[in-house]
Amino acid sequence: MVKLQVQRGDLRAVRGDLVFVPLPEGDVRAAVRRLDRRLATALARRLGAGAFRGRTDDLLVHHGERTTAFLGIGRAPVADDAWRRAGARARQEAERQRARRVAVYLGENGASREVLAAFGEGFLLAGYRFGRYLSNDDGQRCVERLAMVGETVAGTAALRPVVSALEAVVREVFRARDLVNEPASVKTPRFLAEQATALAVEIPGLEVEVWDAERIARENLAGLLAVARGSREEPRFIILRYAGAAAGPHVALVGKAITFDSGGLSLKPAKSMETMKYDMAGGAAVIGGVAAAARLGLPVRVTGYVPATENLPGGSAQKPGDVIRYRNGKTVEVL
Template structure:
């Protein structure tokens, strides 16, 4: 369904009848207004048509998104259809982040409610005017902000959809429609093709479900480029744990186990919209992990696209199995300069980093530094954890080439990363992002947990810097 969105334009003058939103940093608030201290998120109605917003002390750009999103979300049903943001003296980058925050503030989580609570028409048919000084051009920033925010909203819709609304087949249809609308290529391998290709690990995980698996292969090729980046995303559209079944409490949240796939889908779409000068390959192995008499069992030995055999110790460590086939396929068929996988892979990474950063695993120092720098700029942080060879013993199997789980209550995220590394053909610039704590969670916007579209702005900044 096509979304209606607000119009955004740049203006250079005032209109007393229009609601004006002004923002102030601490230390730069208006004189003589002792009741307004410009603290982060503080709101002050200076008049019936002028609202002041506090930004706190020296806010970074990611904070601008959060502050504006919070303001516009809290009043989501009360905004007039025309608003003017006073951005005089602000940088084009500041304005871009404020627009993203405003648009995300209008994200409507009520995807399947028959009687949804009202949202202001401002977010659908309204007009946002950006007041700047003459001579400053922000057209490119307005366009970029709209594209980034809309892709994030589409990805949040995917993350928040239940498993019956986003089967592997439907993910493939989503990708094909996006490719048609945005000018890139998509091929979706069905179960028969996966069998022909020897995607044994992906097929093994899918055995317990009546929903057939797919592998989505996207390719965005700009007019000119020097780098090819392969992005591989875990696409488990619902995860019961398989025979190693998860506890029922909170199992409904396992609709979010395709957060890596969502990030890759969104990033390829956004790259095409922004015309990034980097060739991007998106690989998404997708399946349900369900339970029936045909399901893969603990102790089974399965094959893989790489040719390696895998002893399955725990069927709830299924994400790394399907990623094994995705990583091998990316390396052997596209020879990328850089290989990055994203996955809601382990609870262990949440125990380590909480909900503040994704786990970053790579033996490549330059790649680690660049991804970390992009995380700091965008606020989608990553934190590097080791992938030392001393951990290889943890995936050693007596009867197969590797095992998928070490069965110990320690170093779980690291051992998962070492397993994935075994399927990269020793690629010199591979990184694994464990986004389990970042892709889906509690916030003021969705106390019952919802998708965050984590990874979109991180990867956009990183890939833009490659060009």
Template sequence: MLAIRLVPGPDRPDTLVLPVQPGGPDRPAALVPTAPPPGDEVRAEATALLPVARLTGEAGEVREHLRPGGTPARLVLLGVGAGDEPDWRRAGAALARAGKDETRITVALPPGGAVALRGLVEGLLLGSYRFRMTEAGGAPALAEVDVVVDDPDGLAAVLATARTTAEMTRLARDLTNTPSSVKNPEWFAGQVAAAAADHPDLHLRVREPEELAAEGFGGILAVGGGSASGPRLVELDWRPADARTHVVLVGKGITFDTGGISIKPVPAMKLMRKDMAGAAAVISATLGAAALRLPVRVTTLAPLAENMVSGAAFRPGDVIRHYGGTTSETTNSDAEGRLVLADALAYAVRELKPDLLVDLATLTGANAVALGKRHGALYSDNDQLAADLLAAIEAAGERAWRMPLPADYVEYLGSDIADLHSSPDRGAGSVVAALFLREFTGDLRDRWVHVDMSAPSWSDDVHAELTKGATGWGVRGLLRWLATLR
């Protein structure tokens, strides 16, 4: 991973990056004033290059100019758009990709620079991410970035926050990208244990199949029953002494989803290693909260199972008894995520009694049908809670859209043989799944948020700070939101 340090001035850099802002109808793109400014010769040369290089200043534009025998030997002009955090994030990602053949670069920031620094650092670290299980092709050469700011000590906390946020997002990407030939519930729980060991203040409990059976986690056991790799329930707890608010985060953790007996077609099954992206996000956010020592108690529940086809798999038409006793009829074993989440939500309400309850899940394909590939679908009966979380998600550079919970759709959940029908075939797939989950939130119903993030958990191409593959969606938004709680 890139080493990033704050410096008060450039130390005869080989490669100097200068930010460029857009012009207007009557003025060309221009260099952004930096602190300290580049030398007169470099500034004049860069200014003269702007029209020749046809820079507009749009965020993510990169132009390199060689200066043989000069210092710096390379001058890079970097478009930073409006200069807000998203544009700096986009610029940082573009710079990481453009500089892959460099070893070390120096980037000059404007005075103050907190917004620019956070965006740049997150962009650099997320844009340079890559996941490979082979050494073929080698790693990018870029290893060090010096960031020139006017107050290195004063901005150290901003750098630490940005670095931690990006590192936790990269962890979520790693967990999600890992093939399911490696990643089963036991492996995932082991990865959490290894990461949590770096934070002695974290409390970890992993329930294995025998404990799940003894305590009545029927949904997790049903979904995981068809696999040779038994299910788990990970409970990770960050308890700062000064916390006044307790948040429980729940993340769907299906380490591979065949669809069970309601088996998926091959095209729909190819990427089902990503079906635990919700669990990866909430675990990583909790580790981030501990690393940043946020003054809010965070308990994460990650129900982990592998939904496989075998003689032990649960069947369409089965009735499942969830934690706490509620029963559900399921006629589609490919609607398994809500079954494991129901157990975790019921446990959180009955035993943990938090102030706020949030779940993230790669739950339905209907999410992408409604909102496309880059938005999560957010559901809540609490207007303020929904607005606060949406604002944090947006500020973090992620996207979500609030969806309705229509009262008249609740009747779709009716069953002749159980308390609820978990997978009624009545349309509105993402909405009905959310309504089903709400039935397990008890007296926290008005303090609960569900986010269906199946679509934005994976990117099919490179876009801004996203790389192809797992996005780590949710980590950045959750950390922003948790940082606002007291």
């Protein structure tokens, strides 16, 4: 993961292969002049021609003594999501420029933890790439460091929780994306259960319980068993629990994890099956979400439920017209 740093300084002191300067919509020439008169002079013609106005889709790159990129962040006041999107656009441009050491000058906004967190989150998330099965990795990511520089920034002790929380969230988002992107032949229900169990060993306070097919039948989870009947892969029911200190409300998350959905006997068209390995994305999100809550030590009680199975057209698959009686006594006909 990219190394994050927070520093105090002005624009002239910022160092990096590529330096980003976010600017709001408005009189950008005056804004650049206040930051750096020499830079404003060099950019006078381009700014005067309206090449950059500070709109959210604006980007102006200047190659001088160093490479500086101005990012439009829209009209003030700038919402956190606009900062997040600016961070994502900065990462995309940094990779395009193949910059290793990247900096962003936030000016007075460097004093805001929310701005630091939003920009950093967008920057890190935009760098996600699933390359586990590539035969060559020539397109590997370049960025190694992001320095967020402000005229006034909080002390190291105050910023450490911000950076730690940001890294924890991004790590679990990447984990969920990795699970979604794995081939269906790899991410079987058993594989998901093993991944969740390993998390419980890694993260203090996280508990994971896995029910196998026998336990699922004993608990009468009839819907899960019915969907699983056509596959040789046994289903799993994964329960993740976390209870923070002085835990507040109890939050329950349920994520469907059909690791491959062919449609069963009502087979989907081939084109529609190309994305059916993604039918477990809800389960991946729940696994990542509960894990993130535990990493962050949130003052909340969370339980995640992930029913995992394949839906395939085997000889024992459920048939249209079958009736399933659920644990609560309700009956449902398969159409």
